[in-house]
Amino acid sequence: MKQIVIYKSRTGFTKKYAKWLAQSLNCECIPQEDVGGERLSDYDVIIFGSSFRAGNVEELKWYKETILPFEKTNVLFVTGAMPPSSADAVKSIEQQLGKGEDREVKVFYLQSGLNYEAMNLGDKLMMKVFCKMMKSRKAHSEEEKALFEQMQKSFDVCEKANLEPMLNYIQGL
Ligand SMILES: Cc1cc2nc3c(=O)[nH]c(=O)nc-3n(C[C@H](O)[C@H](O)[C@H](O)COP(=O)(O)O)c2cc1C
The missing domain is CATH 3.40.50.360 (Flavodoxin domain)
Known part of the structure; x- marks a missing residue:
């Protein structure tokens, strides 16, 4: 094949x-x-x-x-x-x-x-907004909290x- x-x-x-x-x-x-x-x-x-x-x-x-x-x-x-x-x-x-x-x-x-180092400016901003939005939501599980923490950096x-x-x-x- x-x-x-x-x-x-x-x-x-x-x-x-x-x-x-x-x-x-x-x-x-x-x-x-x-x-x-x-x-x-x-x-x-x-x-x-x-x-x-x-x-x-x-x-x-x-x-x-x-x-x-x-x-x-x-x-x-x-x-x-x-x-x-x-x-x-x-x-x-x-x-x-x-x-x-x-x-x-x-x-x-x-x-x-x-x-993040390889993202263009628009994508970096999009990720920033996404992380902020996630953070502002209440009632996260421990797993979700760890994930959002991780997503703020490379x-x-x-x-x-x-x-x-x-x-x-x-x-x-
Ligand atoms: C603007 C943006 C939006 C993303 N959206 C998602 C998503 O909805 N779900 C997800 O699992 N990962 C998301 N990611 C992470 C990318 O899918 C992940 O880093 C991917 O491996 C990038 O592939 P590439 O390095 O080949 O471009 C996003 C990343 C960026 C920069």
Whole structure:
């Protein structure tokens, strides 16, 4: 099976996971911005890595319009700052993919972190507003408090081991 990993990354986390994945699969890995000239019909499995941004999956419209029409085996992974247990992330990604997609997409969520140093000014401001809003809400659990504390600064919880379920799935195809 010929595989390719395509990723969209602003602050580096999705790129890091994409590179690790491609290394394990021994396949090509390219940024979304370079997809134009690629002949995607040559591949059997197309893996796209994206991230959460204010609850939305980055470049999902592009993914649906550009990648899904190739009718390949599709795998989508999305990175985010939230712990995998907290937000029911996979369900949210599947909902955003939407009904009416007749081609199946296997979805994975990978916790990554936040990289304030690599964010642009607009994103830094957005995160500041988000953290303030969260802080002002009452009745947090200890877990939530720890999470909001963590989200005020950069952190990186990317681990190669988080890729295992996705690797097992792809290698089992
Ligand atoms: C403006 C902004 C909004 C974000 N929104 C979410 C979110 O809704 N859920 C989440 O889990 N992470 C969120 N994050 C964290 C990113 O999804 C996370 O850092 C991701 O791995 C970034 O990927 P990249 O480094 O490849 O660009 C947000 C980050 C920024 C800067």
